[in-house]
Amino acid sequence: MAVCELCEESGGEIIFRNEQLRVVLVADANYPGFCRVIWNAHVREMTDLAIADRSTLMRAVCQVEAAQREVLQPEKINLACLGNMVPHLHWHLIPRFADDAHFPHPIWAASVRQTADEVLAQRRALLPALQAAVIRYVSCAS
Amino acid sequence: MAVCELCEESGGEIIFRNEQLRVVLVADANYPGFCRVIWNAHVREMTDLAIADRSTLMRAVCQVEAAQREVLQPEKINLACLGNMVPHLHWHLIPRFADDAHFPHPIWAASVRQTADEVLAQRRALLPALQAAVIRYVSCAS
Numbered sequence: 479m480a481v482c483e484l485c486e487e488s489g490g491e492i493i494f495r496n497e498q499l500r501v502v503l504v505a506d507a508n509y510p511g512f513c514r515v516i517w518n519a520h521v522r523e524m525t526d527l528a529i530a531d532r533s534t535l536m537r538a539v540c541q542v543e544a545a546q547r548e549v550l551q552p553e554k555i556n557l558a559c560l561g562n563m564v565p566h567l568h569w570h571l572i573p574r575f576a577d578d579a580h581f582p583h584p585i586w587a588a589s590v591r592q593t594a595d596e597v598l599a600q601r602r603a604l605l606p607a608l609q610a611a612v613i614r615y616v617s618c619a620s
Numbered sequence: 621m622a623v624c625e626l627c628e629e630s631g632g633e634i635i636f637r638n639e640q641l642r643v644v645l646v647a648d649a650n651y652p653g654f655c656r657v658i659w660n661a662h663v664r665e666m667t668d669l670a671i672a673d674r675s676t677l678m679r680a681v682c683q684v685e686a687a688q689r690e691v692l693q694p695e696k697i698n699l700a701c702l703g704n705m706v707p708h709l710h711w712h713l714i715p716r717f718a719d720d721a722h723f724p725h726p727i728w729a730a731s732v733r734q735t736a737d738e739v740l741a742q743r744r745a746l747l748p749a750l751q752a753a754v755i756r757y758v759s760c761a762s
Contacts, residue, residue: 523696523697524682524699525682525685525689525697529682532682533675533678536674536678540666540667540671540674543665543667544667554703554707555665556700557701558698558699558701559699559700560726561698562695562698562716562723562724563724565696582704584700584704584728586725586726586729587728
């Protein structure tokens with residue numbers, strides 16, 4: 479059996495980790511603030527999780543979404559659980575902006591523009607605040 | 621304000637509908653069994669829903685995923701909540717196969733092959749069973 483890269487590696491810069499899951503920041507030059515919520519155990523699909531664990535995972539996804547909205551104020555949040563290449567349960571959380579490289583298309587489509595460097599730099603400057611907000615939200619009870 | 625197409629229209633062939641949400645079958649020739657779970661009220665993001673409603677919606681998403689896995693036995697399920705073009709909360713649930721038009725890439729990327737007509741016809745033949753399974757799963761308590 480092939481090695482799973484999300485079993486072997488963190489999948490990004492870890493912002494938060496507990497026994498069940500971790501939140502990482504994705505290094506994508508076009509999408510500052512792109513996060514992943516990764517279930518630590520090697521599970522393939524949402525419906526392979528116990529129902530209580532599905533709730534735990536989606537609560538974390540929503541908490542990270544809340545942090546992204548608060549700090550980055552994006553036009554839209556995109557959530558996706560794909561895993562065709564790495565079938566280890568993980569959620570992509572992508573803050574989308576009207577001036578981003580693919581808007582209004584999904585980020586996996588062909589790009590339609592280049593976002594201005596200074597705009598990307600302004601968004602990158604918010605990443606420390608995003609990391610603090612993620613930790614604050616995921617440490618909440620609800 | 622522009623009219624919202626998911627407020628005005630069903631968004632697909634309705635399989636199930638209750639007061640809060642509906643499940644529809646998407647007419648996509650390359651992806652038989654592609655379903656959407658659509659929140660009936662005009663809400664933009666998951667975190668605009670009350671926490672109990674988020675759970676209700678994700679429970680339905682998982683129930684439809686379970687029906688798709690049981691009937692279609694896909695290689696992978698892809699879940700996505702995008703809404704850049706239609707910012708009315710809806711989930712895409714796409715059964716993925718190694719021989720589908722984009723695998724292992726997301727369906728929004730460039731296609732990499734044409735699936736054989738007879739394979740697509742075999743999958744389409746399962747749609748009545750899928751519709752029955754969706755109704756059975758979403759009518760369950762858990």
